[in-house]
Amino acid sequence: MKKKSKHKYCPVCGVQLLIKDTYCVKCGYSFEERKKKKKKIKWKNIIFIGLILLVFYFSLRYFNGQSIVPESFLDALDFSWGNKG
Numbered sequence: 909m910k911k912k913s914k915h916k917y918c919p920v921c922g923v924q925l926l927i928k929d930t931y932c933v934k935c936g937y938s939f940e941e942r943k944k945k946k947k948k949i950k951w952k953n954i955i956f957i958g959l960i961l962l963v964f965y966f967s968l969r970y971f972n973g974q975s976i977v978p979e980s981f982l983d984a985l986d987f988s989w990g991n992k993g
């Protein structure tokens with residue numbers, strides 16, 4: 909009786925896996941992903957985080973009793989309006 913070794917090892921954590929396994933049971937390393945190897949920037953996530961930071965920034969200003977729009981920005985607006993009148 910001969911037993912063929914049907915094992916492979918996870919390149920990340922080194923745990924023994926079956927050849928047919930598509931991902932590591934210990935650390936979740938995916939052998940499928942290595943074939944595709946496509947890096948996609950998730951712009952949705954970046955925009956989402958940016959929006960959260962903006963809301964956080966404005967709410968901080970609001971709770972500090974400051975005007976929500978920065979004074980420097982208001983000054984710039986006043987300046988352009990002042991030119992008209």
Ligand SMILES: [Zn+2]
Pocket residue numbers: 918919920921922923932933934935936937
């Ligand atoms: Zn692993």
